[in-house]
Amino acid sequence: MFEKVLIANRGEIALRVLRACRELGVRTVAVYSSADADSAVVRLADEAVRIGPAEARRSYLNAAAIVEAARRTGAQAVHPGYGFLSEDADFAEICADNGLTFIGPPPSVMSALSDKATARAWMRRAGLPLPPGSVETLPTAQRAAEIAAEVGYPVIVKAAAGGGGRGMTVVHAPGDLPRAYARTRAAAQAAFGDDRVYVERYLTDARHVEVQVLCDGNGSGVHLGTRDCSVQRRHQKLVEEAPAPSLPAAVADSIARAALRGVLEVGFTGAGTVEFLVDDADRFHFLEINCRIQVEHPVTEMITGIDLVHEQLHIAAGVPLRMRQSDVRPHGVAVECRVNVEDPDRGFAPTPGRLDRFHPPGGPFTRVDTHGRPGYVVGPHYDSLLAKVAVWAPERELALDRLERALDEFDIGGPGVRTTIPFVRRVLDDAAFRKGHYSTGLVDRLLRAAAPADDAAAGAAAPTADGAVPSGPDQRRN
Numbered sequence: 001m002f003e004k005v006l007i008a009n010r011g012e013i014a015l016r017v018l019r020a021c022r023e024l025g026v027r028t029v030a031v032y033s034s035a036d037a038d039s040a041v042v043r044l045a046d047e048a049v050r051i052g053p054a055e056a057r058r059s060y061l062n063a064a065a066i067v068e069a070a071r072r073t074g075a076q077a078v079h080p081g082y083g084f085l086s087e088d089a090d091f092a093e094i095c096a097d098n099g100l101t102f103i104g105p106p107p108s109v110m111s112a113l114s115d116k117a118t119a120r121a122w123m124r125r126a127g128l129p130l131p132p133g134s135v136e137t138l139p140t141a142q143r144a145a146e147i148a149a150e151v152g153y154p155v156i157v158k159a160a161a162g163g164g165g166r167g168m169t170v171v172h173a174p175g176d177l178p179r180a181y182a183r184t185r186a187a188a189q190a191a192f193g194d195d196r197v198y199v200e201r202y203l204t205d206a207r208h209v210e211v212q213v214l215c216d217g218n219g220s221g222v223h224l225g226t227r228d229c230s231v232q233r234r235h236q237k238l239v240e241e242a243p244a245p246s247l248p249a250a251v252a253d254s255i256a257r258a259a260l261r262g263v264l265e266v267g268f269t270g271a272g273t274v275e276f277l278v279d280d281a282d283r284f285h286f287l288e289i290n291c292r293i294q295v296e297h298p299v300t301e302m303i304t305g306i307d308l309v310h311e312q313l314h315i316a317a318g319v320p321l322r323m324r325q326s327d328v329r330p331h332g333v334a335v336e337c338r339v340n341v342e343d344p345d346r347g348f349a350p351t352p353g354r355l356d357r358f359h360p361p362g363g364p365f366t367r368v369d370t371h372g373r374p375g376y377v378v379g380p381h382y383d384s385l386l387a388k389v390a391v392w393a394p395e396r397e398l399a400l401d402r403l404e405r406a407l408d409e410f411d412i413g414g415p416g417v418r419t420t421i422p423f424v425r426r427v428l429d430d431a432a433f434r435k436g437h438y439s440t441g442l443v444d445r446l447l448r449a450a451a452p453a454d455d456a457a458a459g460a461a462a463p464t465a466d467g468a469v470p471s472g473p474d475q476r477r478n
Contacts, residue, residue: 001024001026001313001314001317001319002026002076002077002101002313002316002317003026003027003065003076004026004027004028004029004046004073004074004075004076004077005017005021005026005027005028005029005075005076005077005078005079005103005313006028006029006030006031006042006066006069006070006073006075006077006079006100007021007028007030007031007045007078007079007081007236008031008060008066008078008079008080008081008084008085009060009079009080009081009082009083009084009086010032010036010041010060010371010382011032011039011062011371011382011383011385012038012369012370012371012385012386012387012388013081013082013083013293013295014030014039014041014081014371015040015041015044015369015371016081016309016369017079017309018030018044018045018083019039019129019249020307020309020310020313021079021313023310024310024313027047028045028046028047028232028390029044029045029046029047029048029049029069029070029073029075029442030042030044030045030047030048030049030052030289031048031049031050031051031059031060031065031066031069032048032049032050032059032168033050033051033052033053033054033055033056033058033059033060033381034050034052034053034054034059034170034381035053035054035379035381036051039371040371040373041371047073047256049069049072049073049398051065051066051304051361052065053071054379054381055293056084056381056382058384060084060085060382061084061085062271063085063088063090063091063094064094065099066078066085066091067094067095070095070098071098071100075100076100077100077101077103077313077317078095078100078101078102078103079103079309079312079313080103080104080105080292081292081293082292082293082294082295083383085289085293086104086291086292086293087104087110087114087291088109088110089107089110089111089114090107092104092105092106092107092110093107093159096478099191101316101317102316103312103316104270104271104291104292104312104315104316105267105268105269105272105291106267109266109267109268109269109291112266112333113162113266113268113288113291114291115160115161115379116158116159116160116161116162116198116288117135117136117137117196117198118160119159119289120135120198120286121136122181122262122265122266123262123265123286123289124295125265126261126262126265126266127258127261128258128261128262129258129283129284129285129286130200130285130286131200131201131203131277131285131287131340132150132151132152132200132201133151133155133198133199133200133201133285134147134198134199134200135198136198137160137196137198138197138198138199141177141181141182142336143180144157144177144181144197144199145174145178147199148171148174148177148199149174150354151201151281152201152472153171153172153173153174153202154170154171154172154201154202154204155170155171155177155199155200155201156168156169156170156171156199156200156201156202156301157169157177157180157181157184157197157198157199157259158184158197158198158199158200159184159185159187159188159191159192159194159195159196159197160188160194160196160198161188161192161193161194162188162191162192162199162231162379166187166191167187167188167191167192167197167276167449168184168235169182169183169184169206170202171202177351181197182187183470184197184379185197187436203279203285204237204441205279205280205439205440205441206230206275206277206278206279206280206440207228207230207235207244207247207277207278207438207439207440208228208229208230208232208275208276208278208287208440208472209226209227209228209229209230209244209247209255209275209276209277209278209284210226210227210229210273210274210275210276210292210441211223211224211225211226211227211255211256211259211260211273211274211276212224212225212227212272212293212297212300212308213259213260213263213268213271213272213273213274214270214271214308214311214315214321214323215263215268215269215272215315216262216269216315216319216320216321217269217315217318218320218321219264220320220321221258221260221263221264221268221321222260222321222323222324222325222327222328223256223257223259223325223328224300224304224328224330225243225252225256225300225303225304225328225330226242226244226247226252226255226256227240227241227242227243227244227245227296227299227300228240228241228242228243228244228245228247229275229296230438230439230440230442231427231438231442231443232440232443233348233443233444233447236376237295237296237338238337238338238339238420238423238424238427238443239335239336239337239338239424239427239428240296240299240335240336241299241333241334241335241396241399241469242299242300242302242303242330242334243330243333243337244278245302245333245396245436246435246436247278247282248282248438251278251282251284254284255276255278255284258274258284258286259274259276259433262274262286262289263289266289268289268291269315270291270312270315270316271292271293271297271308271309271311271312271315272289272290272291272292273289273290273294274286274289275287275288275289275290280439293308293309293312293383294382295330295334295338295385295388296336296388297309297333298336298367298369298388298390299334299335299336299390300334301394302334302365302367302390302391303330303331303332303333303334303362304328304329304330304331304390305331306323306338312402315476331394332392332393332394332395332399333392333393333394333395333396333399334390334391334392334399335390335396335400335403336389336390336391337388337389337407337421337424338387338405339385339388339389339410339412339419339421340384340385340386340418340419340420341353341378341384341386341388341417341418341419342384342418342419342420343418343420344422345418346424348420350380350384351384351416351417351418351419352377352378352379352380352384352416353377353378353395353414353415353416353417354375354376354377354378354414354415354417355372355373355374355375355376355378355412355413355414356374356375356413356414356415357374357411357412357413357414358372358376358411358412359374359409359410359411359412360372360389360409360410361389361405361406361407361408361409361410362409363402363405363406363409365391365392365393365402366389366390366391366402366406367389367390367391367392368388368389368390368406369387369388369390370386370387370388371386372386372387372412378417386412386419388411389403389406389407389410391403391406396436397434398456400428400434403428404425404428407421407424407425407428423446426446427442427443427446430442430446
């Protein structure tokens with residue numbers, strides 16, 4: 001095992017990694033921007049190094065500053081968390097060139113999987129089903145129109161280098177395709193420096209189901225079952241649960257096996273997530289592979305009893321996978337919601353400010369991952385995720401009731417601060433959601449409906465909730 005690990009992130013995920021390191025007897029180095037000088041991870045780490053000003057481009061995205069901090073403090077490895085540089089193959093390669101272990105897959109694997117067109121081609125060779133559409137990128141609008149005509153509308157134009165819910169345009173009619181094609185290419189070039197796009201059939205009323213995997217450097221791997229992340233806005237998740245509800249056991253098993261087959265085919269190592277869309281006939285289609293720990297990893301930990309960050313550290317240190325598939329025995333149901341400092345009544349606009357009150361919930365089988373505290377100032381510079389509330393119960397109905405109880409206990413307040421907990425309550429009260437029969441269209445349906453007066457009042461009186469759109473462009477998550 002490593003003696004010292006540098007944590008190249010901030011907020012709740014930095015604390016999560018720090019705690020795992022401490023439990024394994026590993027010393028930690030926190031890096032921080034000037035905006036995070038009084039953060040919890042800085043106070044708790046064995047060492048802390050300021051790497052730049054608040055602007056993420058000059059701090060948490062500054063690979064040179066992070067590597068220099070690791071070299072200066074004698075860290076042996078770098079844990080990137082999620083967002084920022086966590087899926088940056090160039091950063092992983094820079095770490096390797098400087099004798100540092102990047103806690104994640106090899107740079108070559110990350111590079112290939114970050115290109116969605118390449119990832120689709122690999123997964124097709126591995127036998128995973130893809131949504132109808134192009135496997136190769138499309139150099140002209142005419143070719144895009146030909147593919148769209150073949151698969152039928154609506155279609156979605158996607159950037160090959162896209163991520164974090166960006167670089168996607170849904171098209172409902174042929175006349176709208178040329179403009180959408182041009183707009184998506186321009187946006188992709190601006191955001192990712194890569195204007196390649198492809199076209200897929202847009203699956204309406206689909207479910208977003210993902211599979212957690214762990215793979216070591218010896219070609220061994222396991223899957224840890226399914227999660228459902230269909231409750232999302234603009235491709236950003238709000239509520240996640242494990243296992244995916246109302247999914248036939250045979251389908252869930254097929255998805256999980258396909259996911260593991262796909263990652264082993266490409267030589268993946270570490271903790272990753274394979275994402276799928278499941279249509280109303282329970283047919284599943286490969287979407288993408290994430291090469292990092294996911295925001296929603298606590299729900300998988302709660303139903304399996306497996307600490308995913310511990311496993312990341314062991315795998316990166318060269319330890320063979322410490323479990324077989326038969327050792328993975330999911331039990332019960334876990335549900336998580338993200339508590340973001342955002343105002344649902346104003347399009348989920350970020351509402352940064354000082355937290356005069358911050359009292360997380362407690363109680364049995366209730367987990368809160370947060371970096372918040374009374375007096376903490378939520379700034380405008382980064383993603384607005386403040387906390388994650390996850391609960392476990394032996395069956396889903398009790399898990400949902402337990403999450404509602406926990407959210408009722410969560411007290412967050414400060415001048416101008418709003419959260420999306422009132423909106424999450426609307427999700428939990430929705431009849432289709434309660435039955436486990438919902439899709440990625442759920443949030444849009446709720447937003448189209450008039451907000452109940454009592455929810456609006458709750459939002460003003462006790463601001464606390466979860467959201468979907470990052471307040472800053474630099475810590476993308478999904």
